Amino acid sequence: MLSTEVxxxxxxTLSEEGLYSGYISDSxxxxxxxxxxxxxxxxxxxxxxxxxxxxxxxxxRLVVSPRGEIMYEPDILDRLSKLKTLKIxxxxxxxxxxxxxxxxxxxxxxxxxxxxxxxxxxxxxxxxPKGHVEFNEHEKETAVREIKEETDLDVKIxxxxxxxxxxxxxxxxRKRVVFFLAVADSNRVKVQESEIAAYxxxxxxxxxxxxxxxxxxxxxxxxxxxxxxxxDKV
Numbered sequence: 001m002l003s004t005e006v007x008x009x010x011x012x013t014l015s016e017e018g019l020y021s022g023y024i025s026d027s028x029x030x031x032x033x034x035x036x037x038x039x040x041x042x043x044x045x046x047x048x049x050x051x052x053x054x055x056x057x058x059x060x061r062l063v064v065s066p067r068g069e070i071m072y073e074p075d076i077l078d079r080l081s082k083l084k085t086l087k088i089x090x091x092x093x094x095x096x097x098x099x100x101x102x103x104x105x106x107x108x109x110x111x112x113x114x115x116x117x118x119x120x121x122x123x124x125x126x127x128x129p130k131g132h133v134e135f136n137e138h139e140k141e142t143a144v145r146e147i148k149e150e151t152d153l154d155v156k157i158x159x160x161x162x163x164x165x166x167x168x169x170x171x172x173x174r175k176r177v178v179f180f181l182a183v184a185d186s187n188r189v190k191v192q193e194s195e196i197a198a199y200x201x202x203x204x205x206x207x208x209x210x211x212x213x214x215x216x217x218x219x220x221x222x223x224x225x226x227x228x229x230x231x232d233k234v
Contacts, residue, residue: 001049001062002094003172008047008064010035015082022064033062036071036079050094051076056087072097074135096175099142100130101182102223103155104234105201113227113234114187114201115220117210118150121197125212128219130177131195139178147182151199152190155182158233161226165215179219181226183234 011021020035025044035041036050050071051063063080065071073093080086103116117126131146133139140157147155161181169175189199202210204224211217227233 001052002092003174004049005067006033006047006049006064007044008033008035009044010041015079017079017082019079019082024062024064033064034080035064036076037066037069038071038075039066039069041066048094052092053080053088054090056089058089070095072133074133074137078135094172094174096173097133097178098130098146098175099133099139099178099180100128100146101143101155101157101180102128102219103147103151103153103182103184104204104223105184105187106234107187113204115204115207115210115223116151116153116184116187116189116199117202117207118191118199119197120195123197126198126200126210127213127216128179129196130179140180143178143180143182150192150195152188152192153184153186155184157182158226158230160230161222163219163222165219167215177215181223 006024007026008022009025013020018037020041022033022035024031024033046067047064048067049062050065053061053063063076072095073091105114107114118129119126129147129150133142144155147153158181163179165177167175187201191199208217208220211220
């Protein structure tokens with residue numbers, strides 16, 4: 001049902017912070033839905049299914065937003081949390097957003113700039129540390145928190161670098177990853193074993209060859225361009 005376009009009628013307002021009850025007018029099945037939006041909605045409007053929630057009794061409810069409005073999981077869950085009796089066991093969202101960084105460290109003996117690559121437990125290839133945005137977090141806050149959780153590294157985010165990767169990893173899920181550029185004072189990584197299976201520091205000059213995704217190769221190219229214009233940042 002995710003990404004299905006529907007026409008929605010509003011029942012009423014459940015919260016002044018953008019949560020409404022409604023129903024799908026062109027459905028013969030259980031057509032009761034939650035409506036979430038960043039703006040007030042009209043009595044009827046074209047919408048899109050942005051989430052499917054599974055409740056404690058294993059029943060499912062659809063979450064609809066106005067067409068063209070992107071609602072990420074933290075925003076949806078925050079609005080649904082206003083319903084104290086609603087017990088959610090699982091949520092699947094159409095839009096997912098993660099933030100992370102390309103982490104650089106200058107080797108003290110060789111002087112070479114190294115890049116940290118990690119492989120997730122559920123992944124086959126190496127990439128850069130990242131994780132999901134939590135409610136009320138800014139993008140850089142997410143990147144720093146996720147890096148600390150996954151690698152135990154304290155990093156400094158460099159100004160003037162922000163790259164976005166948009167892709168559909170599976171099904172209809174639409175994922176956005178925002179990457180920053182960061183510098184770590186240490187190369188002593190302590191991985192979060194529940195998330196990271198392995199890591200490796202690779203020279204920036206050959207890091208492109210360690211990338212399996214076109215987006216990661218593009219980001220490495222952007223990093224090299226950035227450092228050619230800002231050679232004293234690392």
